[in-house]
Amino acid sequence: MKVQVGVSNRHIHLTKEDYIKLCGEKEIEVLRPINQPGMFVTKDIFTIKTEKSEIPNVRLLGPLRDYSQIEISRTDAYKLGLNPPVRTSGDLKGSEAITIVGPMGELHLNEGCIIADRHIHVTEDMKKYYHLEGKDKVNVLVGGEKGGIMFNVDLKVSDEAYFEMHIDTDDANAFMLKQGDIVEIIED
Amino acid sequence: MKVQVGVSNRHIHLTKEDYIKLCGEKEIEVLRPINQPGMFVTKDIFTIKTEKSEIPNVRLLGPLRDYSQIEISRTDAYKLGLNPPVRTSGDLKGSEAITIVGPMGELHLNEGCIIADRHIHVTEDMKKYYHLEGKDKVNVLVGGEKGGIMFNVDLKVSDEAYFEMHIDTDDANAFMLKQGDIVEIIED
Numbered sequence: 001m002k003v004q005v006g007v008s009n010r011h012i013h014l015t016k017e018d019y020i021k022l023c024g025e026k027e028i029e030v031l032r033p034i035n036q037p038g039m040f041v042t043k044d045i046f047t048i049k050t051e052k053s054e055i056p057n058v059r060l061l062g063p064l065r066d067y068s069q070i071e072i073s074r075t076d077a078y079k080l081g082l083n084p085p086v087r088t089s090g091d092l093k094g095s096e097a098i099t100i101v102g103p104m105g106e107l108h109l110n111e112g113c114i115i116a117d118r119h120i121h122v123t124e125d126m127k128k129y130y131h132l133e134g135k136d137k138v139n140v141l142v143g144g145e146k147g148g149i150m151f152n153v154d155l156k157v158s159d160e161a162y163f164e165m166h167i168d169t170d171d172a173n174a175f176m177l178k179q180g181d182i183v184e185i186i187e188d
Numbered sequence: 189m190k191v192q193v194g195v196s197n198r199h200i201h202l203t204k205e206d207y208i209k210l211c212g213e214k215e216i217e218v219l220r221p222i223n224q225p226g227m228f229v230t231k232d233i234f235t236i237k238t239e240k241s242e243i244p245n246v247r248l249l250g251p252l253r254d255y256s257q258i259e260i261s262r263t264d265a266y267k268l269g270l271n272p273p274v275r276t277s278g279d280l281k282g283s284e285a286i287t288i289v290g291p292m293g294e295l296h297l298n299e300g301c302i303i304a305d306r307h308i309h310v311t312e313d314m315k316k317y318y319h320l321e322g323k324d325k326v327n328v329l330v331g332g333e334k335g336g337i338m339f340n341v342d343l344k345v346s347d348e349a350y351f352e353m354h355i356d357t358d359d360a361n362a363f364m365l366k367q368g369d370i371v372e373i374i375e376d
Contacts, residue, residue: 074361075263086333086364118334139336145274146306146359148327149337171334173262174362176274 001130003120003140005181006035006164007172010072012046012060012100013089018068019060022046022102028062035162036121038063047101048072048113052081054101065090070098070113073170077115087114088154116168119154120185121161130163130185140165141184146176149186189318191308191328193369194223194352195360198264200234200248200288201257201277207248210234210290216250223350224309226251235289236260236301240269242289253278258286258301261358265303275302276342304356307342308373309349318351318373328353329372334364337374 014022022044029043044060048070055076067090077084077096084096096113099106120138127133132155140150153165165183172178202210210232217231232248236258243264255278265272265284272284284301287294308326315321320343328338341353353371360366 074364075357078361145340147339149339151335151337152333169263170358170361173266173358176262 001185002182003163003165003185005172005177005179005183006166007177007179008071008116008166008168010048010055010058010070010076010169011041012048012058012071013065013067013069014060015066015068016064018100018107019064021105021107022100024104028060028064030062031059034061035164037160037162044102048080049099049101050080050082050097053079055079067092068100068107068109068112070100070109071116071168072113073168074115075170082113084113084115086117088117088119088156089114116166117154118150118152118165118167118171119156120163120165122155122157122163123159123161124157126161126163127155127157132185138185139187141186142175142177143183144176146174148175150175153185189373190370191351191353191373193360193365193367193371194354195365195367196259196304196354196356198236198243198246198258198260198357199229200236200246200259201253201255202248203254203256204252206256206288206295207252209293209295210288212292216248216252218250219247222249223352225348225350232290236268237287237289238268238270238285241267243267255280256288256295256297256300258288258297259304259356260301261356262303263358270301272301272303274305276305276307276344304354305342306338306340306353306355306359307344308351308353310343310345310351311347311349312345314349314351315343315345320373326373327375329374330363330365331371332364334362336363338363341373 031041042060098113230248286301
């Protein structure tokens, strides 16, 4: 079955407390919604840094969460001198340390930096509809000049979801995929 | 059958004439050999640039060739605002324009910038030995956390070769491969 691609550039999730440290006491402003219900890119821009290097213009995704997390690509990781684990969102134990610089302050996290795993957003109903019941992971077929198959694509279940595969910019660039491209779930 | 991975960072090939324009009349100095027989990284460092951006510290690979070519990743291409085709080395018709800046001069190429295709260096004897006769392309299986299969891996035949699959940094980072890792040729 077909699924649409969403390409995730490096981005940040923050707790309310960490947001206040970085930006002060203010309301979060929406820059634009993303496909996942209720989620949005905010107007806030941060720099992420390590002793080796830094990357400016990193966006915060809203709404605020109960954990602070920085998702980067392996390309970014080399630039920053980090070796983050490949993880699902929120699984931060033993992940990499990183510093976030905001307009009102700086925040050092002892853990929180990961490479997000390849995942497909689904609801339980979608899993039934697409005959994916009982599966946690699938393989995804990509066509085109630099096509291939991605293994270990996590089926990420939530109560509300837009049916979409999220990959980072390394996967997108290696397979020559862009936001909105269509790929195919082939097996688990 | 197994094959070793070589990761190609962005790099340059030059003609003698273009080398002289960029570096003046001097001998090329070897920084270190690479696995392919007779090939080496030189001590020369260049900046590649476009109207949008530039990337410093790009290495020249020797020996000099009968064409000048710049191989970058799609990640680099976004940074430079280019859309280079995926090509085999030397197939430059209609490829992207780019400027190279060297210690003694600057060189604008109307074409020459490509994304190198995924390829495996082989001799005709190796193709026989590995039962790849008659095949031009193969698929390659990659294990690990971000494993999968790469399609369209070109079998690049030359008189002398070190049996090795060359991929760019996007493919390496997406599949979490490093120089010297082992992957598996599975079919054409």
